[in-house]
Amino acid sequence: MSSDAPSSETESYETLERPRAVRAAESGLAKLPLAGPLDRLGTLRALDTAVSPLQNAVQKLPLGGLRDVLHGRWLGHPLHPALVQLPIGAWMSAGVLDMLPGTRRASRVLIGTGILASIPAALSGSVDWAELHKPQLRTGLVHGAANTVALGLYAASLAARARGREYRGRVLGFAGLTVAGAGAMVGGHLAYRQAVGPNKAEPVQHLVGKGWHPVGKADSFPVGQASNATLGEVALLVYREPSGETRVLADRCSHQSGPLSQGTVADGCVTCPWHGSTFRLVDGWNVGGPATAPQPCFESRVREGFLEVRLPDAAPDED
Structure with a gap:
Protein backbone atom coordinates (compact mmCIF):
# COMPACT_ATOMS: atom_id res chain seq x y z
CA MET A 1 0.00 0.00 0.00
CA SER A 2 1.30 3.44 -0.86
CA SER A 3 2.51 5.45 2.12
CA ASP A 4 0.55 8.50 0.98
CA ALA A 5 -2.78 6.71 0.69
CA PRO A 6 -5.57 8.56 2.52
CA SER A 7 -6.40 7.29 5.97
CA SER A 8 -9.91 6.35 6.96
CA GLU A 9 -10.08 9.58 8.95
CA THR A 10 -9.15 11.59 5.86
CA GLU A 11 -11.63 9.68 3.75
CA SER A 12 -14.33 10.40 6.30
CA TYR A 13 -13.60 14.12 6.04
CA GLU A 14 -13.54 14.08 2.25
CA THR A 15 -16.76 12.14 1.89
CA LEU A 16 -18.76 13.62 4.75
CA GLU A 17 -17.46 16.89 6.18
CA ARG A 18 -16.42 18.64 3.00
CA PRO A 19 -19.63 17.94 1.04
CA ARG A 20 -21.60 19.17 4.03
CA ALA A 21 -19.63 22.42 4.03
CA VAL A 22 -20.10 22.74 0.28
CA ARG A 23 -23.83 22.20 0.59
CA ALA A 24 -24.02 24.87 3.28
CA ALA A 25 -22.12 27.32 1.09
CA GLU A 26 -24.25 26.55 -1.95
CA SER A 27 -27.44 27.22 -0.04
CA GLY A 28 -26.14 30.77 0.49
CA LEU A 29 -28.71 33.34 1.42
CA ALA A 30 -31.44 30.74 1.72
CA LYS A 31 -29.87 29.65 5.00
CA LEU A 32 -29.70 33.17 6.41
CA PRO A 33 -32.88 34.40 8.13
CA LEU A 34 -32.54 38.11 7.31
CA GLN A 194 -25.66 47.89 -0.97
CA ALA A 195 -22.49 49.97 -0.46
CA VAL A 196 -24.06 53.37 0.11
CA GLY A 197 -21.50 55.83 1.45
CA PRO A 198 -18.11 54.15 0.91
CA ASN A 199 -15.59 55.83 -1.37
CA LYS A 200 -15.94 53.88 -4.63
CA ALA A 201 -12.55 55.13 -5.86
CA GLU A 202 -10.59 53.88 -2.84
CA PRO A 203 -9.52 50.56 -4.46
CA VAL A 204 -7.68 52.41 -7.25
CA GLN A 205 -4.52 52.88 -5.19
CA HIS A 206 -4.39 49.12 -4.60
CA LEU A 207 -4.94 48.19 -8.25
CA VAL A 208 -2.30 50.43 -9.83
CA GLY A 209 1.32 49.34 -9.75
CA LYS A 210 4.19 51.66 -8.94
CA GLY A 211 5.93 53.69 -11.59
CA TRP A 212 4.96 54.95 -15.02
CA HIS A 213 2.52 53.08 -17.25
CA PRO A 214 1.67 53.68 -20.94
CA VAL A 215 -2.04 54.07 -21.67
CA GLY A 216 -2.01 54.88 -25.39
CA LYS A 217 -0.62 57.13 -28.07
CA ALA A 218 -0.74 60.71 -26.91
CA ASP A 219 -2.28 62.01 -30.13
CA SER A 220 -5.12 59.47 -29.90
CA PHE A 221 -6.72 61.54 -27.14
CA PRO A 222 -8.60 64.56 -28.54
CA VAL A 223 -7.82 68.05 -27.31
CA GLY A 224 -10.52 69.73 -25.23
CA GLN A 225 -12.67 66.62 -24.96
CA ALA A 226 -13.04 64.02 -22.21
CA SER A 227 -12.01 60.55 -23.28
CA ASN A 228 -11.34 57.28 -21.55
CA ALA A 229 -8.51 54.79 -21.29
CA THR A 230 -7.71 51.77 -19.16
CA LEU A 231 -4.78 50.89 -16.96
CA GLY A 232 -5.13 47.25 -16.04
CA GLU A 233 -8.41 47.02 -14.14
CA VAL A 234 -8.68 50.79 -13.64
CA ALA A 235 -10.69 53.00 -15.99
CA LEU A 236 -9.22 56.45 -16.60
CA LEU A 237 -10.55 59.83 -17.64
CA VAL A 238 -8.08 61.57 -19.97
CA TYR A 239 -8.45 65.25 -20.85
CA ARG A 240 -5.93 67.10 -23.03
CA GLU A 241 -5.92 70.81 -22.33
CA PRO A 242 -5.52 73.21 -25.28
CA SER A 243 -2.38 74.42 -23.46
CA GLY A 244 -0.80 70.99 -23.92
CA GLU A 245 -1.26 69.66 -20.37
CA THR A 246 -2.95 66.28 -20.01
CA ARG A 247 -5.17 65.67 -16.99
CA VAL A 248 -5.85 62.11 -15.88
CA LEU A 249 -8.28 61.01 -13.16
CA ALA A 250 -9.77 57.69 -12.17
CA ASP A 251 -12.86 57.48 -14.35
CA ARG A 252 -15.32 55.92 -11.90
CA CYS A 253 -16.85 58.53 -9.60
CA SER A 254 -16.06 58.13 -5.91
CA HIS A 255 -19.76 58.59 -5.11
CA GLN A 256 -21.56 55.83 -7.05
CA SER A 257 -19.06 54.82 -9.77
CA GLY A 258 -20.50 57.01 -12.51
CA PRO A 259 -18.37 57.35 -15.70
CA LEU A 260 -16.71 60.76 -15.47
CA SER A 261 -15.46 60.47 -19.06
CA GLN A 262 -19.10 60.81 -20.12
CA GLY A 263 -19.58 63.89 -17.97
CA THR A 264 -19.32 67.60 -18.70
CA VAL A 265 -16.01 69.47 -18.56
CA ALA A 266 -16.14 73.18 -17.77
CA ASP A 267 -14.00 75.68 -15.87
CA GLY A 268 -11.30 73.12 -15.19
CA CYS A 269 -13.71 70.63 -13.62
CA VAL A 270 -15.60 67.53 -14.68
CA THR A 271 -19.16 66.85 -13.53
CA CYS A 272 -20.40 63.29 -13.14
CA PRO A 273 -23.33 62.51 -15.46
CA TRP A 274 -25.11 60.39 -12.84
CA HIS A 275 -25.52 62.51 -9.72
CA GLY A 276 -23.68 65.75 -10.45
CA SER A 277 -20.55 65.43 -8.30
CA THR A 278 -17.88 67.84 -9.55
CA PHE A 279 -14.11 67.29 -9.46
CA ARG A 280 -11.14 69.50 -10.35
CA LEU A 281 -9.17 68.05 -13.22
CA VAL A 282 -5.87 69.36 -11.92
CA ASP A 283 -5.95 67.44 -8.63
CA GLY A 284 -9.21 65.45 -8.45
CA TRP A 285 -10.57 67.49 -5.55
CA ASN A 286 -14.34 67.20 -5.09
CA VAL A 287 -15.56 70.77 -5.31
CA GLY A 288 -19.23 69.77 -5.33
CA GLY A 289 -21.22 66.89 -3.83
CA PRO A 290 -22.79 64.49 -3.33
CA ALA A 291 -19.34 62.88 -3.51
CA THR A 292 -17.49 63.25 -0.22
CA ALA A 293 -14.13 61.90 -1.43
CA PRO A 294 -11.84 63.23 -4.20
CA GLN A 295 -10.90 61.32 -7.32
CA PRO A 296 -7.47 59.67 -7.57
CA CYS A 297 -5.38 61.96 -9.75
CA PHE A 298 -2.56 60.66 -11.95
CA GLU A 299 0.60 62.42 -13.04
CA SER A 300 1.16 62.29 -16.79
CA ARG A 301 3.97 62.63 -19.30
CA VAL A 302 4.62 61.86 -22.96
CA ARG A 303 7.48 59.54 -23.87
CA GLU A 304 8.21 58.55 -27.47
CA GLY A 305 4.71 59.55 -28.48
CA PHE A 306 2.96 57.55 -25.76
CA LEU A 307 1.02 58.99 -22.86
CA GLU A 308 2.29 57.57 -19.58
CA VAL A 309 0.68 57.96 -16.17
CA ARG A 310 1.51 57.16 -12.59
CA LEU A 311 -0.35 57.44 -9.33
CA PRO A 312 1.71 59.52 -6.86
CA ASP A 313 0.68 57.45 -3.84
CA ALA A 314 1.89 54.31 -5.59
CA ALA A 315 5.01 55.81 -7.20
CA PRO A 316 8.49 54.55 -6.28
CA ASP A 317 11.02 56.81 -4.60
CA GLU A 318 13.03 57.30 -7.78
CA ASP A 319 11.81 59.29 -10.79
Missing part, protein backbone atom coordinates in the same frame (compact mmCIF):
# COMPACT_ATOMS: atom_id res chain seq x y z
CA ALA A 35 -30.17 38.65 4.39
CA GLY A 36 -32.62 37.32 1.82
CA PRO A 37 -35.62 39.45 2.88
CA LEU A 38 -33.42 42.53 3.24
CA ASP A 39 -32.01 41.98 -0.25
CA ARG A 40 -35.52 41.76 -1.63
CA LEU A 41 -36.34 45.25 -0.39
CA GLY A 42 -34.29 46.62 -3.27
CA THR A 43 -36.43 44.71 -5.79
CA LEU A 44 -39.85 45.93 -4.59
CA ARG A 45 -41.00 47.99 -7.55
CA ALA A 46 -44.22 48.83 -5.72
CA LEU A 47 -42.16 51.25 -3.63
CA ASP A 48 -41.34 53.32 -6.72
CA THR A 49 -44.67 55.14 -6.54
CA ALA A 50 -43.43 56.73 -3.31
CA VAL A 51 -39.73 56.85 -4.18
CA SER A 52 -39.96 59.08 -7.25
CA PRO A 53 -42.01 61.99 -5.81
CA LEU A 54 -40.07 61.96 -2.54
CA GLN A 55 -36.76 61.94 -4.37
CA ASN A 56 -37.83 64.88 -6.53
CA ALA A 57 -39.04 66.78 -3.48
CA VAL A 58 -35.75 66.33 -1.63
CA GLN A 59 -33.70 67.29 -4.68
CA LYS A 60 -35.74 70.50 -5.05
CA LEU A 61 -35.27 71.64 -1.45
CA PRO A 62 -33.66 75.13 -1.53
CA LEU A 63 -30.68 74.12 0.59
CA GLY A 64 -27.93 75.84 -1.39
CA GLY A 65 -24.50 75.25 0.12
CA LEU A 66 -26.07 73.51 3.10
CA ARG A 67 -26.63 70.47 0.88
CA ASP A 68 -22.89 69.77 0.64
CA VAL A 69 -22.58 70.31 4.39
CA LEU A 70 -25.28 67.70 4.98
CA HIS A 71 -23.61 65.31 2.53
CA GLY A 72 -20.41 65.61 4.58
CA ARG A 73 -18.15 66.85 1.79
CA TRP A 74 -16.29 69.00 4.33
CA LEU A 75 -15.82 65.93 6.52
CA GLY A 76 -14.48 63.61 3.83
CA HIS A 77 -17.19 61.01 4.38
CA PRO A 78 -20.99 61.01 4.83
CA LEU A 79 -22.23 63.04 7.80
CA HIS A 80 -25.38 61.01 8.40
CA PRO A 81 -23.76 58.06 10.25
CA ALA A 82 -22.25 60.47 12.76
CA LEU A 83 -25.48 62.40 13.34
CA VAL A 84 -27.59 59.31 14.04
CA GLN A 85 -25.46 58.44 17.06
CA LEU A 86 -27.11 61.08 19.26
CA PRO A 87 -30.79 60.12 18.82
CA ILE A 88 -30.01 56.40 18.98
CA GLY A 89 -27.81 56.85 22.04
CA ALA A 90 -30.34 59.09 23.78
CA TRP A 91 -33.24 56.72 23.16
CA MET A 92 -31.29 53.65 24.23
CA SER A 93 -30.23 55.43 27.41
CA ALA A 94 -33.84 56.40 28.08
CA GLY A 95 -34.82 52.76 27.69
CA VAL A 96 -32.28 51.73 30.32
CA LEU A 97 -33.45 54.43 32.72
CA ASP A 98 -37.08 53.41 32.21
CA MET A 99 -36.22 50.13 33.91
CA LEU A 100 -34.86 51.90 36.99
CA PRO A 101 -36.76 53.72 39.75
CA GLY A 102 -36.62 57.49 40.17
CA THR A 103 -35.50 58.30 36.63
CA ARG A 104 -38.64 59.79 35.09
CA ARG A 105 -37.25 63.26 34.52
CA ALA A 106 -33.97 62.01 33.07
CA SER A 107 -35.83 59.71 30.68
CA ARG A 108 -37.96 62.59 29.44
CA VAL A 109 -34.88 64.74 28.84
CA LEU A 110 -33.20 61.96 26.88
CA ILE A 111 -36.28 61.26 24.77
CA GLY A 112 -36.69 64.95 23.98
CA THR A 113 -33.00 65.21 23.11
CA GLY A 114 -33.33 62.25 20.76
CA ILE A 115 -36.34 63.79 19.04
CA LEU A 116 -34.53 67.08 18.44
CA ALA A 117 -31.33 65.36 17.31
CA SER A 118 -33.25 63.21 14.84
CA ILE A 119 -34.12 66.27 12.72
CA PRO A 120 -30.62 67.03 11.33
CA ALA A 121 -29.92 63.29 11.15
CA ALA A 122 -33.02 62.75 9.01
CA LEU A 123 -32.23 65.75 6.81
CA SER A 124 -28.67 64.59 6.12
CA GLY A 125 -29.88 61.07 5.42
CA SER A 126 -32.54 62.39 3.04
CA VAL A 127 -30.13 64.38 0.87
CA ASP A 128 -27.82 61.35 0.66
CA TRP A 129 -30.76 59.07 -0.15
CA ALA A 130 -31.98 61.27 -3.01
CA GLU A 131 -28.72 60.66 -4.94
CA LEU A 132 -28.75 56.86 -5.06
CA HIS A 133 -29.57 54.09 -7.52
CA LYS A 134 -33.09 52.67 -7.67
CA PRO A 135 -32.54 49.51 -5.55
CA GLN A 136 -30.80 51.62 -2.91
CA LEU A 137 -33.63 54.16 -3.01
CA ARG A 138 -36.17 51.43 -2.28
CA THR A 139 -34.24 50.05 0.67
CA GLY A 140 -33.57 53.57 1.90
CA LEU A 141 -37.27 54.38 1.78
CA VAL A 142 -37.99 51.49 4.15
CA HIS A 143 -35.15 52.64 6.40
CA GLY A 144 -36.54 56.17 6.51
CA ALA A 145 -40.11 54.99 7.04
CA ALA A 146 -39.08 52.88 10.03
CA ASN A 147 -37.23 55.81 11.56
CA THR A 148 -40.22 58.08 10.98
CA VAL A 149 -42.48 55.62 12.80
CA ALA A 150 -39.95 55.42 15.63
CA LEU A 151 -39.88 59.21 15.87
CA GLY A 152 -43.68 59.29 16.05
CA LEU A 153 -43.72 56.68 18.81
CA TYR A 154 -41.20 58.63 20.85
CA ALA A 155 -43.15 61.85 20.37
CA ALA A 156 -46.28 60.04 21.60
CA SER A 157 -44.27 58.62 24.50
CA LEU A 158 -43.12 62.07 25.56
CA ALA A 159 -46.66 63.43 25.28
CA ALA A 160 -48.04 60.58 27.40
CA ARG A 161 -45.43 61.16 30.10
CA ALA A 162 -46.23 64.88 30.13
CA ARG A 163 -49.87 63.98 30.88
CA GLY A 164 -48.80 61.75 33.75
CA ARG A 165 -49.42 58.48 31.90
CA GLU A 166 -46.00 57.10 32.73
CA TYR A 167 -46.70 53.43 32.02
CA ARG A 168 -48.14 54.20 28.59
CA GLY A 169 -45.17 56.46 27.88
CA ARG A 170 -42.73 53.68 28.70
CA VAL A 171 -44.55 51.18 26.51
CA LEU A 172 -44.51 53.63 23.61
CA GLY A 173 -40.83 54.32 24.27
CA PHE A 174 -39.87 50.65 24.09
CA ALA A 175 -41.98 50.29 20.94
CA GLY A 176 -40.09 53.22 19.43
CA LEU A 177 -36.75 51.68 20.39
CA THR A 178 -37.76 48.39 18.75
CA VAL A 179 -38.77 50.09 15.50
CA ALA A 180 -35.65 52.27 15.55
CA GLY A 181 -33.56 49.12 15.93
CA ALA A 182 -35.27 47.55 12.93
CA GLY A 183 -34.67 50.74 10.95
CA ALA A 184 -31.00 50.70 11.95
CA MET A 185 -30.71 47.11 10.72
CA VAL A 186 -32.10 48.15 7.33
CA GLY A 187 -29.72 51.11 7.36
CA GLY A 188 -26.79 48.80 7.99
CA HIS A 189 -27.87 46.65 5.04
CA LEU A 190 -28.10 49.78 2.92
CA ALA A 191 -24.65 50.99 3.95
CA TYR A 192 -22.70 47.74 3.81
CA ARG A 193 -24.60 45.31 1.61
Whole structure:
Protein backbone atom coordinates (compact mmCIF):
# COMPACT_ATOMS: atom_id res chain seq x y z
CA MET A 1 0.00 0.00 0.00
CA SER A 2 1.30 3.44 -0.86
CA SER A 3 2.51 5.45 2.12
CA ASP A 4 0.55 8.50 0.98
CA ALA A 5 -2.78 6.71 0.69
CA PRO A 6 -5.57 8.56 2.52
CA SER A 7 -6.40 7.29 5.97
CA SER A 8 -9.91 6.35 6.96
CA GLU A 9 -10.08 9.58 8.95
CA THR A 10 -9.15 11.59 5.86
CA GLU A 11 -11.63 9.68 3.75
CA SER A 12 -14.33 10.40 6.30
CA TYR A 13 -13.60 14.12 6.04
CA GLU A 14 -13.54 14.08 2.25
CA THR A 15 -16.76 12.14 1.89
CA LEU A 16 -18.76 13.62 4.75
CA GLU A 17 -17.46 16.89 6.18
CA ARG A 18 -16.42 18.64 3.00
CA PRO A 19 -19.63 17.94 1.04
CA ARG A 20 -21.60 19.17 4.03
CA ALA A 21 -19.63 22.42 4.03
CA VAL A 22 -20.10 22.74 0.28
CA ARG A 23 -23.83 22.20 0.59
CA ALA A 24 -24.02 24.87 3.28
CA ALA A 25 -22.12 27.32 1.09
CA GLU A 26 -24.25 26.55 -1.95
CA SER A 27 -27.44 27.22 -0.04
CA GLY A 28 -26.14 30.77 0.49
CA LEU A 29 -28.71 33.34 1.42
CA ALA A 30 -31.44 30.74 1.72
CA LYS A 31 -29.87 29.65 5.00
CA LEU A 32 -29.70 33.17 6.41
CA PRO A 33 -32.88 34.40 8.13
CA LEU A 34 -32.54 38.11 7.31
CA ALA A 35 -30.17 38.65 4.39
CA GLY A 36 -32.62 37.32 1.82
CA PRO A 37 -35.62 39.45 2.88
CA LEU A 38 -33.42 42.53 3.24
CA ASP A 39 -32.01 41.98 -0.25
CA ARG A 40 -35.52 41.76 -1.63
CA LEU A 41 -36.34 45.25 -0.39
CA GLY A 42 -34.29 46.62 -3.27
CA THR A 43 -36.43 44.71 -5.79
CA LEU A 44 -39.85 45.93 -4.59
CA ARG A 45 -41.00 47.99 -7.55
CA ALA A 46 -44.22 48.83 -5.72
CA LEU A 47 -42.16 51.25 -3.63
CA ASP A 48 -41.34 53.32 -6.72
CA THR A 49 -44.67 55.14 -6.54
CA ALA A 50 -43.43 56.73 -3.31
CA VAL A 51 -39.73 56.85 -4.18
CA SER A 52 -39.96 59.08 -7.25
CA PRO A 53 -42.01 61.99 -5.81
CA LEU A 54 -40.07 61.96 -2.54
CA GLN A 55 -36.76 61.94 -4.37
CA ASN A 56 -37.83 64.88 -6.53
CA ALA A 57 -39.04 66.78 -3.48
CA VAL A 58 -35.75 66.33 -1.63
CA GLN A 59 -33.70 67.29 -4.68
CA LYS A 60 -35.74 70.50 -5.05
CA LEU A 61 -35.27 71.64 -1.45
CA PRO A 62 -33.66 75.13 -1.53
CA LEU A 63 -30.68 74.12 0.59
CA GLY A 64 -27.93 75.84 -1.39
CA GLY A 65 -24.50 75.25 0.12
CA LEU A 66 -26.07 73.51 3.10
CA ARG A 67 -26.63 70.47 0.88
CA ASP A 68 -22.89 69.77 0.64
CA VAL A 69 -22.58 70.31 4.39
CA LEU A 70 -25.28 67.70 4.98
CA HIS A 71 -23.61 65.31 2.53
CA GLY A 72 -20.41 65.61 4.58
CA ARG A 73 -18.15 66.85 1.79
CA TRP A 74 -16.29 69.00 4.33
CA LEU A 75 -15.82 65.93 6.52
CA GLY A 76 -14.48 63.61 3.83
CA HIS A 77 -17.19 61.01 4.38
CA PRO A 78 -20.99 61.01 4.83
CA LEU A 79 -22.23 63.04 7.80
CA HIS A 80 -25.38 61.01 8.40
CA PRO A 81 -23.76 58.06 10.25
CA ALA A 82 -22.25 60.47 12.76
CA LEU A 83 -25.48 62.40 13.34
CA VAL A 84 -27.59 59.31 14.04
CA GLN A 85 -25.46 58.44 17.06
CA LEU A 86 -27.11 61.08 19.26
CA PRO A 87 -30.79 60.12 18.82
CA ILE A 88 -30.01 56.40 18.98
CA GLY A 89 -27.81 56.85 22.04
CA ALA A 90 -30.34 59.09 23.78
CA TRP A 91 -33.24 56.72 23.16
CA MET A 92 -31.29 53.65 24.23
CA SER A 93 -30.23 55.43 27.41
CA ALA A 94 -33.84 56.40 28.08
CA GLY A 95 -34.82 52.76 27.69
CA VAL A 96 -32.28 51.73 30.32
CA LEU A 97 -33.45 54.43 32.72
CA ASP A 98 -37.08 53.41 32.21
CA MET A 99 -36.22 50.13 33.91
CA LEU A 100 -34.86 51.90 36.99
CA PRO A 101 -36.76 53.72 39.75
CA GLY A 102 -36.62 57.49 40.17
CA THR A 103 -35.50 58.30 36.63
CA ARG A 104 -38.64 59.79 35.09
CA ARG A 105 -37.25 63.26 34.52
CA ALA A 106 -33.97 62.01 33.07
CA SER A 107 -35.83 59.71 30.68
CA ARG A 108 -37.96 62.59 29.44
CA VAL A 109 -34.88 64.74 28.84
CA LEU A 110 -33.20 61.96 26.88
CA ILE A 111 -36.28 61.26 24.77
CA GLY A 112 -36.69 64.95 23.98
CA THR A 113 -33.00 65.21 23.11
CA GLY A 114 -33.33 62.25 20.76
CA ILE A 115 -36.34 63.79 19.04
CA LEU A 116 -34.53 67.08 18.44
CA ALA A 117 -31.33 65.36 17.31
CA SER A 118 -33.25 63.21 14.84
CA ILE A 119 -34.12 66.27 12.72
CA PRO A 120 -30.62 67.03 11.33
CA ALA A 121 -29.92 63.29 11.15
CA ALA A 122 -33.02 62.75 9.01
CA LEU A 123 -32.23 65.75 6.81
CA SER A 124 -28.67 64.59 6.12
CA GLY A 125 -29.88 61.07 5.42
CA SER A 126 -32.54 62.39 3.04
CA VAL A 127 -30.13 64.38 0.87
CA ASP A 128 -27.82 61.35 0.66
CA TRP A 129 -30.76 59.07 -0.15
CA ALA A 130 -31.98 61.27 -3.01
CA GLU A 131 -28.72 60.66 -4.94
CA LEU A 132 -28.75 56.86 -5.06
CA HIS A 133 -29.57 54.09 -7.52
CA LYS A 134 -33.09 52.67 -7.67
CA PRO A 135 -32.54 49.51 -5.55
CA GLN A 136 -30.80 51.62 -2.91
CA LEU A 137 -33.63 54.16 -3.01
CA ARG A 138 -36.17 51.43 -2.28
CA THR A 139 -34.24 50.05 0.67
CA GLY A 140 -33.57 53.57 1.90
CA LEU A 141 -37.27 54.38 1.78
CA VAL A 142 -37.99 51.49 4.15
CA HIS A 143 -35.15 52.64 6.40
CA GLY A 144 -36.54 56.17 6.51
CA ALA A 145 -40.11 54.99 7.04
CA ALA A 146 -39.08 52.88 10.03
CA ASN A 147 -37.23 55.81 11.56
CA THR A 148 -40.22 58.08 10.98
CA VAL A 149 -42.48 55.62 12.80
CA ALA A 150 -39.95 55.42 15.63
CA LEU A 151 -39.88 59.21 15.87
CA GLY A 152 -43.68 59.29 16.05
CA LEU A 153 -43.72 56.68 18.81
CA TYR A 154 -41.20 58.63 20.85
CA ALA A 155 -43.15 61.85 20.37
CA ALA A 156 -46.28 60.04 21.60
CA SER A 157 -44.27 58.62 24.50
CA LEU A 158 -43.12 62.07 25.56
CA ALA A 159 -46.66 63.43 25.28
CA ALA A 160 -48.04 60.58 27.40
CA ARG A 161 -45.43 61.16 30.10
CA ALA A 162 -46.23 64.88 30.13
CA ARG A 163 -49.87 63.98 30.88
CA GLY A 164 -48.80 61.75 33.75
CA ARG A 165 -49.42 58.48 31.90
CA GLU A 166 -46.00 57.10 32.73
CA TYR A 167 -46.70 53.43 32.02
CA ARG A 168 -48.14 54.20 28.59
CA GLY A 169 -45.17 56.46 27.88
CA ARG A 170 -42.73 53.68 28.70
CA VAL A 171 -44.55 51.18 26.51
CA LEU A 172 -44.51 53.63 23.61
CA GLY A 173 -40.83 54.32 24.27
CA PHE A 174 -39.87 50.65 24.09
CA ALA A 175 -41.98 50.29 20.94
CA GLY A 176 -40.09 53.22 19.43
CA LEU A 177 -36.75 51.68 20.39
CA THR A 178 -37.76 48.39 18.75
CA VAL A 179 -38.77 50.09 15.50
CA ALA A 180 -35.65 52.27 15.55
CA GLY A 181 -33.56 49.12 15.93
CA ALA A 182 -35.27 47.55 12.93
CA GLY A 183 -34.67 50.74 10.95
CA ALA A 184 -31.00 50.70 11.95
CA MET A 185 -30.71 47.11 10.72
CA VAL A 186 -32.10 48.15 7.33
CA GLY A 187 -29.72 51.11 7.36
CA GLY A 188 -26.79 48.80 7.99
CA HIS A 189 -27.87 46.65 5.04
CA LEU A 190 -28.10 49.78 2.92
CA ALA A 191 -24.65 50.99 3.95
CA TYR A 192 -22.70 47.74 3.81
CA ARG A 193 -24.60 45.31 1.61
CA GLN A 194 -25.66 47.89 -0.97
CA ALA A 195 -22.49 49.97 -0.46
CA VAL A 196 -24.06 53.37 0.11
CA GLY A 197 -21.50 55.83 1.45
CA PRO A 198 -18.11 54.15 0.91
CA ASN A 199 -15.59 55.83 -1.37
CA LYS A 200 -15.94 53.88 -4.63
CA ALA A 201 -12.55 55.13 -5.86
CA GLU A 202 -10.59 53.88 -2.84
CA PRO A 203 -9.52 50.56 -4.46
CA VAL A 204 -7.68 52.41 -7.25
CA GLN A 205 -4.52 52.88 -5.19
CA HIS A 206 -4.39 49.12 -4.60
CA LEU A 207 -4.94 48.19 -8.25
CA VAL A 208 -2.30 50.43 -9.83
CA GLY A 209 1.32 49.34 -9.75
CA LYS A 210 4.19 51.66 -8.94
CA GLY A 211 5.93 53.69 -11.59
CA TRP A 212 4.96 54.95 -15.02
CA HIS A 213 2.52 53.08 -17.25
CA PRO A 214 1.67 53.68 -20.94
CA VAL A 215 -2.04 54.07 -21.67
CA GLY A 216 -2.01 54.88 -25.39
CA LYS A 217 -0.62 57.13 -28.07
CA ALA A 218 -0.74 60.71 -26.91
CA ASP A 219 -2.28 62.01 -30.13
CA SER A 220 -5.12 59.47 -29.90
CA PHE A 221 -6.72 61.54 -27.14
CA PRO A 222 -8.60 64.56 -28.54
CA VAL A 223 -7.82 68.05 -27.31
CA GLY A 224 -10.52 69.73 -25.23
CA GLN A 225 -12.67 66.62 -24.96
CA ALA A 226 -13.04 64.02 -22.21
CA SER A 227 -12.01 60.55 -23.28
CA ASN A 228 -11.34 57.28 -21.55
CA ALA A 229 -8.51 54.79 -21.29
CA THR A 230 -7.71 51.77 -19.16
CA LEU A 231 -4.78 50.89 -16.96
CA GLY A 232 -5.13 47.25 -16.04
CA GLU A 233 -8.41 47.02 -14.14
CA VAL A 234 -8.68 50.79 -13.64
CA ALA A 235 -10.69 53.00 -15.99
CA LEU A 236 -9.22 56.45 -16.60
CA LEU A 237 -10.55 59.83 -17.64
CA VAL A 238 -8.08 61.57 -19.97
CA TYR A 239 -8.45 65.25 -20.85
CA ARG A 240 -5.93 67.10 -23.03
CA GLU A 241 -5.92 70.81 -22.33
CA PRO A 242 -5.52 73.21 -25.28
CA SER A 243 -2.38 74.42 -23.46
CA GLY A 244 -0.80 70.99 -23.92
CA GLU A 245 -1.26 69.66 -20.37
CA THR A 246 -2.95 66.28 -20.01
CA ARG A 247 -5.17 65.67 -16.99
CA VAL A 248 -5.85 62.11 -15.88
CA LEU A 249 -8.28 61.01 -13.16
CA ALA A 250 -9.77 57.69 -12.17
CA ASP A 251 -12.86 57.48 -14.35
CA ARG A 252 -15.32 55.92 -11.90
CA CYS A 253 -16.85 58.53 -9.60
CA SER A 254 -16.06 58.13 -5.91
CA HIS A 255 -19.76 58.59 -5.11
CA GLN A 256 -21.56 55.83 -7.05
CA SER A 257 -19.06 54.82 -9.77
CA GLY A 258 -20.50 57.01 -12.51
CA PRO A 259 -18.37 57.35 -15.70
CA LEU A 260 -16.71 60.76 -15.47
CA SER A 261 -15.46 60.47 -19.06
CA GLN A 262 -19.10 60.81 -20.12
CA GLY A 263 -19.58 63.89 -17.97
CA THR A 264 -19.32 67.60 -18.70
CA VAL A 265 -16.01 69.47 -18.56
CA ALA A 266 -16.14 73.18 -17.77
CA ASP A 267 -14.00 75.68 -15.87
CA GLY A 268 -11.30 73.12 -15.19
CA CYS A 269 -13.71 70.63 -13.62
CA VAL A 270 -15.60 67.53 -14.68
CA THR A 271 -19.16 66.85 -13.53
CA CYS A 272 -20.40 63.29 -13.14
CA PRO A 273 -23.33 62.51 -15.46
CA TRP A 274 -25.11 60.39 -12.84
CA HIS A 275 -25.52 62.51 -9.72
CA GLY A 276 -23.68 65.75 -10.45
CA SER A 277 -20.55 65.43 -8.30
CA THR A 278 -17.88 67.84 -9.55
CA PHE A 279 -14.11 67.29 -9.46
CA ARG A 280 -11.14 69.50 -10.35
CA LEU A 281 -9.17 68.05 -13.22
CA VAL A 282 -5.87 69.36 -11.92
CA ASP A 283 -5.95 67.44 -8.63
CA GLY A 284 -9.21 65.45 -8.45
CA TRP A 285 -10.57 67.49 -5.55
CA ASN A 286 -14.34 67.20 -5.09
CA VAL A 287 -15.56 70.77 -5.31
CA GLY A 288 -19.23 69.77 -5.33
CA GLY A 289 -21.22 66.89 -3.83
CA PRO A 290 -22.79 64.49 -3.33
CA ALA A 291 -19.34 62.88 -3.51
CA THR A 292 -17.49 63.25 -0.22
CA ALA A 293 -14.13 61.90 -1.43
CA PRO A 294 -11.84 63.23 -4.20
CA GLN A 295 -10.90 61.32 -7.32
CA PRO A 296 -7.47 59.67 -7.57
CA CYS A 297 -5.38 61.96 -9.75
CA PHE A 298 -2.56 60.66 -11.95
CA GLU A 299 0.60 62.42 -13.04
CA SER A 300 1.16 62.29 -16.79
CA ARG A 301 3.97 62.63 -19.30
CA VAL A 302 4.62 61.86 -22.96
CA ARG A 303 7.48 59.54 -23.87
CA GLU A 304 8.21 58.55 -27.47
CA GLY A 305 4.71 59.55 -28.48
CA PHE A 306 2.96 57.55 -25.76
CA LEU A 307 1.02 58.99 -22.86
CA GLU A 308 2.29 57.57 -19.58
CA VAL A 309 0.68 57.96 -16.17
CA ARG A 310 1.51 57.16 -12.59
CA LEU A 311 -0.35 57.44 -9.33
CA PRO A 312 1.71 59.52 -6.86
CA ASP A 313 0.68 57.45 -3.84
CA ALA A 314 1.89 54.31 -5.59
CA ALA A 315 5.01 55.81 -7.20
CA PRO A 316 8.49 54.55 -6.28
CA ASP A 317 11.02 56.81 -4.60
CA GLU A 318 13.03 57.30 -7.78
CA ASP A 319 11.81 59.29 -10.79
